[in-house]
Amino acid sequence: MAKRAAPEVNAGSMADIAFLLLIFFLVTTTIETDSGINRKLPPMEESEEDVVIKQRNIFTVLLNGKDQLLVEDELMEVKDLRQAAIEFLDNGGDGSCDYCKGNKDKSSSDNPDKAIISLKNERETTYKTYIAVQNELVAAYNELRNIRAQGLYGKSFAEMQENYKDVNWPGNKERLKEKIDKIKLDYPQKLSEVQ
Amino acid sequence: MSKFKKKKGGDMPAVNTASLPDIVFMLLFFFMVATVMRQNTLMIENNLPFADQVEKLDKKDLVMYIYAGKPSDNYKQYGTEAKIQLNDKFADVNEIAAFIAAERASKREELIPFLTTALKVDSDANMGLIGDIKQELRKVNALKINYTTKKGTVLGR
Numbered sequence: 001m002a003k004r005a006a007p008e009v010n011a012g013s014m015a016d017i018a019f020l021l022l023i024f025f026l027v028t029t030t031i032e033t034d035s036g037i038n039r040k041l042p043p044m045e046e047s048e049e050d051v052v053i054k055q056r057n058i059f060t061v062l063l064n065g066k067d068q069l070l071v072e073d074e075l076m077e078v079k080d081l082r083q084a085a086i087e088f089l090d091n092g093g094d095g096s097c098d099y100c101k102g103n104k105d106k107s108s109s110d111n112p113d114k115a116i117i118s119l120k121n122e123r124e125t126t127y128k129t130y131i132a133v134q135n136e137l138v139a140a141y142n143e144l145r146n147i148r149a150q151g152l153y154g155k156s157f158a159e160m161q162e163n164y165k166d167v168n169w170p171g172n173k174e175r176l177k178e179k180i181d182k183i184k185l186d187y188p189q190k191l192s193e194v195q
Numbered sequence: 196m197s198k199f200k201k202k203k204g205g206d207m208p209a210v211n212t213a214s215l216p217d218i219v220f221m222l223l224f225f226f227m228v229a230t231v232m233r234q235n236t237l238m239i240e241n242n243l244p245f246a247d248q249v250e251k252l253d254k255k256d257l258v259m260y261i262y263a264g265k266p267s268d269n270y271k272q273y274g275t276e277a278k279i280q281l282n283d284k285f286a287d288v289n290e291i292a293a294f295i296a297a298e299r300a301s302k303r304e305e306l307i308p309f310l311t312t313a314l315k316v317d318s319d320a321n322m323g324l325i326g327d328i329k330q331e332l333r334k335v336n337a338l339k340i341n342y343t344t345k346k347g348t349v350l351g352r
Contacts, residue, residue, distance in 0.1 A: 011213060012212065014216040015215040036313065040340070041329055121326075123323030124322070124323065127320045128319065131245075131246055132349040135344075165253075
């Protein structure tokens with residue numbers, strides 16, 4: 001008996017069906033954003049304790065209703081804020097901070113531990129600008145921590161934190177945690193918001 | 196010399212498209228895996244602002260979402276001012292406390308201190324509204340918050 005070849009199935013329309021499904025998913029789903037700036041709110045405290053903070057240790061950032069930025073009583077653009085914050089935090093005015101690279105200005109902050117950034121906004125400020133300012137201030141802290149970590153351990157702070165979160169990282173996590181805490185202690189994030 | 200005769204005037208062979216479905220299916224599976232169906236139907240505009248110093252929210256089940264923004268085109272009857280949305284419906288600022296309490300009740304007790312509130316706020320909203328939300332959150336002691344942002348450069352720089 002003669003061998004007969006099986007007829008080939010026409011799969012030309014398969015691509016069309018797949019495209020149909022693909023386009024459906026493209027249209028109906030959105031990639032959910034799940035990253036952002038983490039902050040901690042101050043707890044509600046009934047007893048108001050007066051803490052005396054020297055004026056030179058406070059870096060005031062004011063955002064008005066027209067999205068204008070007033071830093072230490074001077075108008076400023078958002079793009080210059082990061083550098084200004086770094087200079088303020090890294091000043092080391094009283095000489096107790098031996099790793100600070102700032103210019104030890106007597107009228108600026110004593111050391112990174114005492115330096116506080118105070119952020120105030122008005123009700124009319126737009127959220128976009130507020131986030132931009134928050135972002136720049138967090139960036140200032142992160143940049144200083146990166147420099148410090150690079151000097152101490154030869155790795156950037158961001159890299160160390162990434163390693164700490166990575167489950168597959170082979171090194172000693174407890175030691176790494178100590179190092180991270182040390183850097184956080186050297187440059188503590190003191191960002192307060194005025195209501 | 197017929198051995199080297201050039202074949203002339205033959206039909207162009209059809210391009211083999213058998214692998215096309217495979218490629219499309221690959222894309223399809225990527226999108227099916229990478230995307231999540233929205234939990235809530237958004238009734239507001241939600242253009243998140245940009246920031247580049249972001250941290251990832253890793254534990255999805257420990258996050259409570261509060262949306263805010265001005266009502267989108269289909270809900271124009273609610274006005275043009277930015278509003279808060281909790282669980283599929285518009286809410287008032289004073290409903291946040293009840294919302295947080297309900298969310299906490301639905302989670303296991305030992306997880307409650309690790310709950311984070313993610314604020315998904317439209318970039319054109321006013322800080323007054325966000326200030327009110329933050330004040331409410333402080334009252335119910337939900338202190339860990341996250342300003343959800345898209346990853347990108349700030350202010351188009």
